[in-house]
Amino acid sequence: MLSVELPAQLHRSSQFILRSALPTGGTGKGNETCRRNLAYPRHPLRLPLEVREHVDHDVATASLGGSVKENSIAAMFDRLRGRSTKIHGLLSEFAPPRLLDSEDGYNFVLAQGRVFGVPQSLGPLDLSSEDISTKPGVIVGNSLPEVRMRAVRRAVATAPRIPVTSMLGIPANVAFYGANHPALAPLFSPGHDDDIRVLDPPREVEISNPLIGRLDYALRTFRARMARANVSENDVEAFIDTRDPVSQLLACSRGGIHFFQGAPLTLGANPWMIQIEKASTLFLPFITPGNSYGFDRRVSAIYRIVRALLLSDDCVGIVTNIRSTKRDLPVLFEAPSLAEKTYYLPFFLEPPRPVQKRPRSFLFTSSWHQHEANFYSRGGVDAAMIFAEISKRHRDAELVMRCSLPASLPDSVQTVLDAPNVRIIDQPISDEEMHRLFAEAQFYLLPAPSLHSMSTLQAMANGCICILADSWGSDEYLHDGIDGLRISGREGKNWEYRVHEAFLAERYAGLETPDLAFVQRAVEAIDRLLLDDSQMQAISETARIAAARSNSAEAGRKAFAESLRDIRGRVVRSSRA
Incomplete structure (x- = not known):
């Protein structure tokens, strides 16, 4: 069974109150039928909204025990296309308020002869005694499909641009996701190659029946x-629930080859290719970095899903900056044919200006996204x-830490960070400022249990002496004592x-406290080096x-263009087949 743990702040605990507006007078058959079909209580009905529950549209009961979880975005778009058969047309001003559905932050309620799309963020409301149509974000219409469509349009217009931070095109019409990531941006820098052009992402996705049909x-x-x-x-x-509706609508609105970084954020609406460093990111968010020791491909559902995606004709290319990943993918997925569409493509940089x-200056940085938990994992x-320890032996040593810090740190670590020769930069800085930090630092500290290719490459290109752990893949970048230092202690x-x-298989447990043996080995290696100019x-x-x-960067663009020529050929052959 696939499961994904949501951050605590995403769980909702608000409740929505529906009060009966059923007429007290009259004993006709119509009223009795309405009472029976609605099974509506005479007291307020409180419906929990922690999860997206599907209320049966034939019998709305007072108890939601045993209700069925909403069937992801598919049902939403089924109803958008008007295929629902469970809406009985009870748009009567005499009917009591009725919850039709709860989905994507909205409650869809039938009340006062109209359908209301009510943001769950408004909290409890009494539809029998107040006019909610003027409240912020409320959508009013004559039918559930109409209101739902308008809610989706509003979500598309106001949502962040999903995992799509930028879209870049090349002659193969590649819609590129995550192009401003420093590991990949040099391949798409404008002005270096007429064969590469930059396209802005669409500000909105125009929702239409053909688009819904493609999805x-x-x-x-x-x-x-x-x-x-x-x-x-x-x-x-x-x-499917982890590939949100907005991103999939956007995918369906753009033709060509879609390029993803890290994880296949696709349902196969278009031909696609992906860049990865290690195979485990393909399984996000079901297997997360540092939590893959329990992985067993024999019983893993996400393994079977990703394998089917990679082996499909829709997947036209896999590029990786690690040679061992290229070698291992056909073995991991038990598919020798994967070797034919997997390409080794190292990360690239423009030559930095020497500074x-x-x-005795040291630099530590967290990852590009700057999440505070990254302080530990790096x-x-x-x-x-x-x-x-180094500063005790060399009083003129200084440290710059470009990172967001966790709210609570071990006392021994906090004491170090409070020292006058330590500078913390926890606010956004420009690319130029980041380049200057690497250019001025003599040593780059990155004792992470996993490889961070781009940071290592930036440091080496700027002549920093990298202090790495013996992380997987780091030997493809750095050779101990020749172009940096690798400190043992992470493997195993x-x-x-x-x-x-x-x-x-990775586990990051224990990184919140110092590994004193590892620290001592690193200090001794650095100290020996500091005594030998x-x-x-x-x-x-x-x-x-x-x-x-x-x-x-020049070699990188050339290698990327060569792989794309091969990939275009694969797309053409697949379309003909």
Whole structure:
């Protein structure tokens, strides 16, 4: 069974009060039929809205025990197309208020002869004694499909741009998702290659019957494909729920090849390709970073879903910056044919401008998204303790930490961060300021249990001496004592590579407290280096040369163009078939 844990703030606890407005007089057959069909209580009915419950439209009962969970976005769009058969046309001003549905932040209520779309954020309301039509966000219409359509339009217009932060096109008509991520932006920088052009994302998606039809077709095709892969209906719907309606509408509104980064945020409405570093991100959000030790592909529903997606003709290419990932994917998914559409494509950087280094200066950064929990997963606790020991031996050492800090830190770590030779930058900074931090730092501290390719590459390109842990994949970037330092202690504790299934299993537990043995090994290696200026200079220059030789933007664009030519050919062959 697929499950995904939602952040606490996403759980709703508001309640909606419906008060009876049923006439007290009259004993006619019509009134009795209405009473029987509605099973409406004479006292206020309180309906919990923590989850999106589906209330049976034939019999609305006083108790919601045993109700059925809403069947994801498919049912929403089924009803948008007018296929619901459970709306009985009780649009009578004499009928009591009736909850028709609760979905995507709205309660759809039949009251006073009209249908109201009421934002759940408004809290409890009494429809029998107040006019709610003027309240913020309330939508009023004559039918459920009409109000639901307007609610979807409003959601599309006001929602963040999903996982789509930018769309970039090239001659293959690739709609690119996440193009402003620093790991991939150099491939799409305008002005470097006439073959690459930048397109702005659409500000709105015009919802139309043809668009709904394309999404409906994509959903039916996806469900059929998963049924052939022996994925249960519940697991399929759980997966669909993680691909939100706005993003799928946007996907259906754009032709061409869609390019995703990290996870396949698609139901297969278009041909698509994906960039990954390690295979486990393909399983997001059901398997999250640092929590993959329990993965067993023999019983994993998300494994079967992703495998079916990757093996479909809709998936036209997989690119990865790690050679071992390219090698391992056909083994992990037990599909030798995956090798034909998997491409090795290293990350690339424009050559940075050399800047004078500050002696004994250390830099630590968290990831691009700057989530505070990333301080732990990037090894921030051990980085702080390593610097604390170094600064005792070298009083002129200084540390810059570009990160958002957790609200609560161990006392020993907080003491380090409060020191006058430690500077915390927890506010957004420009790309130029970020480049300057790397350019000026002499050492880059990244004792994370996992590989962070782009940060490592940026540091090496700027001549920083990287202090990495023995994380999986880091040996593809850095060679201990030659172009940086790799400190042992993470392998076996925080990750293991399962050779028989070619899978990287990770667990980040314990990173909230210092690993004193690891810290001591790092301090000794750094201290030896600080006492040898010539070796420091040699490592710095070797790192700079290695990054320039293997990761130039010009070579990256050329390699990407070559892979796209192959991918275009695959799309053409698939369409002909």
